[in-house]
Amino acid sequence: MSNKQKRFFLQENEIPTHWYNIQADMINKPMPPLNPVTKEPLKPEDLFPIFAEELCRQELNQKDTWIEIPEEVREMYKYYRSTPLVRAYGLEKAIDTPAHIYFKNESVSPVGSHKLNSALAQAYYCKKEGVCNVTTETGAGQWGAALSYAAKVFGLEAAVYQVKISYEQKPYRRSIMQTFGAQVTASPSMSTRAGKDILTKYPNHQGSLGTAISEAIELARTTPNCKYTLGSVLSHVALHQTIIGLEAEKQMEMAGEYPDIIIACFGGGSNFGGISFPFMRHTILEGKKTRFIAAEPASCPKLTRGKFMYDFGDEAGYTPLLPMYSLGHNFAPANIHAGGLRYHGAGVIVSQLLKDKYMEAVDIQQLESFAAGCLFARAEGIIPAPESCHAIAATINEAKKCKETGEEKVILFNLSGHGLIDMTAYDQYLAGDLTNYELTDQDIEKSIENI
Ligand SMILES: *Cc1c(COP(=O)(O)O)cnc(C)c1O
Numbered sequence: 001m002s003n004k005q006k007r008f009f010l011q012e013n014e015i016p017t018h019w020y021n022i023q024a025d026m027i028n029k030p031m032p033p034l035n036p037v038t039k040e041p042l043k044p045e046d047l048f049p050i051f052a053e054e055l056c057r058q059e060l061n062q063k064d065t066w067i068e069i070p071e072e073v074r075e076m077y078k079y080y081r082s083t084p085l086v087r088a089y090g091l092e093k094a095i096d097t098p099a100h101i102y103f104k105n106e107s108v109s110p111v112g113s114h115k116l117n118s119a120l121a122q123a124y125y126c127k128k129e130g131v132c133n134v135t136t137e138t139g140a141g142q143w144g145a146a147l148s149y150a151a152k153v154f155g156l157e158a159a160v161y162q163v164k165i166s167y168e169q170k171p172y173r174r175s176i177m178q179t180f181g182a183q184v185t186a187s188p189s190m191s192t193r194a195g196k197d198i199l200t201k202y203p204n205h206q207g208s209l210g211t212a213i214s215e216a217i218e219l220a221r222t223t224p225n226c227k228y229t230l231g232s233v234l235s236h237v238a239l240h241q242t243i244i245g246l247e248a249e250k251q252m253e254m255a256g257e258y259p260d261i262i263i264a265c266f267g268g269g270s271n272f273g274g275i276s277f278p279f280m281r282h283t284i285l286e287g288k289k290t291r292f293i294a295a296e297p298a299s300c301p302k303l304t305r306g307k308f309m310y311d312f313g314d315e316a317g318y319t320p321l322l323p324m325y326s327l328g329h330n331f332a333p334a335n336i337h338a339g340g341l342r343y344h345g346a347g348v349i350v351s352q353l354l355k356d357k358y359m360e361a362v363d364i365q366q367l368e369s370f371a372a373g374c375l376f377a378r379a380e381g382i383i384p385a386p387e388s389c390h391a392i393a394a395t396i397n398e399a400k401k402c403k404e405t406g407e408e409k410v411i412l413f414n415l416s417g418h419g420l421i422d423m424t425a426y427d428q429y430l431a432g433d434l435t436n437y438e439l440t441d442q443d444i445e446k447s448i449e450n451i
Helices: 053-059 071-077 089-094 116-128 142-153 164-169 171-179 193-201 209-222 235-255 270-286 348-355 366-380 388-405 423-430 441-449
Strands: 018-020 066-068 085-087 100-105 133-138 157-163 183-187 226-228 261-265 291-297 307-312 321-326 360-364 410-415
Touching: 018 235, 018 270, 053 116, 053 235, 071 116, 085 235, 089 100, 089 366, 089 388, 100 235, 100 388, 116 133, 116 142, 116 235, 133 142, 133 209, 142 157, 142 171, 157 164, 157 171, 157 209, 164 171, 164 183, 171 183, 183 209, 193 209, 209 226, 235 270, 235 348, 235 410, 261 270, 261 388, 270 291, 270 348, 270 410, 291 348, 291 388, 321 348, 360 366, 360 388, 366 388, 366 423, 388 410
Parallel strands: 100 410, 133 157, 133 226, 157 183, 261 291, 261 410, 291 360
Antiparallel strands: 018 066, 085 100, 307 321
16 A cells, blocks of 8 residues: 555656647647638737737747746746646546546646636736736636636736626635636626627626627727736647646656546646647657547537537637637537536647547536546545536546456546535536436537528
């Protein structure tokens, strides 16, 4: 027993100093985002009015493999990094598998999820470029919480538009943002043109990510020294998240193993890319055989059932056209509890990688995800975020296959966050009040046809 190490940590001076930019190593580069009016490929300058300039350059950088993490961001990573790599002995035992299961525990970040890895970087670049205010939208509130804290760290004011229904249903995420000093507004609101227009037409509108994005972008455009930020989907967000996989690479080495399978849940692709890309580098450059599996909800299956096409990133059609797997920007996913996975499209890097078969995707039903989450909680003592439950379900499925074949595969998954602020979801699951959602091919075709 005593020689079975449970957790692997890096010393502060071993925390990676550079993020990994997989775009530089990809054989087929992602196709360029297009200006929706001219259909011309976007240049970094085209994005300057909305995002910090350095983030725009990172977004389209297909040249530099390693991008230095600024000193100030590294100092802040030390507050919670390295995050532990954990051997899931309890889970292995619970499902009686010969597989070796490891997870990277991003739930130990101060805000409870991986989102802070990019929030700190984005707030830092805004500050450095003389920006005073940052704005964003948030659904479940994970990204809003991360940005609120990161803004405070770098002395910025944060204005967060939270989808009205989750503002009311998830009061503790709102209090977390307010505790960090952010100004939180339920969206749609009367504070923007976009919000007023919607409320005039539909006074009882419950809000959606699409309208919250429109409000946040409008605020950024009309306020001097204010930039918009986004917590997923974009390539610079996945870049910042590679800190997860780069640490895991060193920690797996400490454990004396290399993963055969890497699994993460999938909303826009940032935690999946974060843990996968540093390992995928060895697949691209050295032909290493590792399977990379993205676990998405069956109710929002852009990777398993969507179409690769140019589509808008938001419902309103304000953003550039992105080459991605999508269900259509008007797709309205069912109201599942994994709010962070309810997005119609996938980031452009992961989309190209899926097209080129470097990775696979599976879809997981809501009830299966919570069953996996409860099993994990009882075996490892950590209550996973509803989003992370999808990765756990996919891990259990692979580990069960190992049980059938007797193979001792090494499986690594990313625990993207904890579920301690999501206990109403667990309450409903335990009371038997949650359901699965079936999507027909016609539902999906109709949504894609609409663009
Ligand atoms: C936002 C979120 C996700 C989904 O976003 P990705 O960009 O796909 O990683 C997953 N898990 C948690 C805990 C989240 O907050």
